[in-house]
Amino acid sequence: MPQLYDFINQLAPKMTEWRRDFHLHAESGWLEFRTASKVAEVLDGLGYQLALGRDVIDADSRMGLPDEETLAQAFQRARAQGAPERWLPAFEGGFAGVVATLDTGRPGPTLAFRVDMDALDLNEQHDDSHRPHRDRFASCNDGMMHACGHDGHTAIGLGLAHVLKEYAAQLNGTMVLIFQPAEEGTRGARAMVAAGVLDEVDYFTAIHIGTGVPAGTVVCGGDNFMATTKFDVQFSGVAAHAGVNRKMAVTRYWRRPRPPLPCTASRRTAPGHQGLMSASCRPVPGVTWFPPPRY
Structure with a gap:
């Protein structure tokens, strides 16, 4: 365990870098073109098997999709803001989902870990009382802000990807990392489920950073508010x-x-x-x- 902690501590500065980059380039639901492209680039570099875009998102099951003009403008903005061109086209049209698979080659269950990537439709504060502004990572995209922590979730997902890869020789079964678009408004999960992303999953974990608990605390489970009907x-x-x-x-x-x-x-x-x-x-x-x- 000490070796694991040391590895995570060494990874922490990189996770902070990712989180601030995602915060700076906040993208609202179904528009996470740059975010998804960056995620795919990191995961591919680690050797994960990737499934992207339409392969993991059922087009007819998407909810609350922006209009075509908004999608097109956001796609071009992502390109201008440095989205890796190798991955970007897979997400065009509102398909910014990424699923990464690590097969240990040994029998065992399939474990899935889900994080979300989208920002809220808010304008971020731009004055020196706001740390992201002081430290130059406040959102540069008008009307889009990571006010719910999904930038942190995405960074955590990439950190977990590094940990699983590093310790794959000590694991059994298959690990699946799901990077979901459009969590806000509970719009994106249905399309990924309909695409079959969870069909072979035995155990599923979703995370959200919390408030009101000490740092380093893990709270397991939740009731009532996790269900929704539209x-x-x-x-x-x-x-x-x-x-x-x-x-x-x-x-x-x-x-x-x-x-x-x-x-x-x-x-x-x-x-x-x-x-x-x-x-x-x-x-x-x-x-x-x-x-x-x-x-």
Whole structure:
């Protein structure tokens, strides 16, 4: 075990370098073209067997896919920002998934480890109170920021790849590393499952860095919030103002292909009195709001 710890400690600076590079070049869900290309380059250099793009993502099972113009612009941006050209074309069109396999050549189970790669649709703070800005790795892509730690997850996945390769002679079975796009909004996993990525897997582990626990702590398992169901809901009715004809104001089409939207609710009611609470939402690209009424 001391040798393993020494190896990991020696690898830590490289993992920090990867994480900061991914943070600097943050890419939102289904747009992780540069990230996936960099990941593929590292894994190939370690000798992993790679499956990429359409081989690991079922096109018809993708959820919340950006429009073609957004995909094309992000692809060209990834190229301009140094995505390895050898790997980049495999991910074009919203197929930024990577699966790396290490077969020890000895009988045993297939273990899969999944990390995610996508950023959130946020603008990063750019002033000296923010360490990524001070240390020059704040996101250079407008409207995209690693605010949920997936840059760290990707770096951890690459670090794990090095550890498994280094100690492969002491392992049995097959190790599978899954680098998933579009985790935010729970959009990307379904397409990889539909492509058969998990068909031969015996044991599956997914990770997320945590908050509220001491550094170095590992928390195993989770309940309830790990499951999700999506609904596209359309209400048909009469167009009306909630403050004037509140009983008629039910016509709203809410379609949410992206992460939870920032909404605010205000109340102006004295204690003990009836009142109206109205929620308003800020539109985001790809979401339709307040269409014409249907009768």
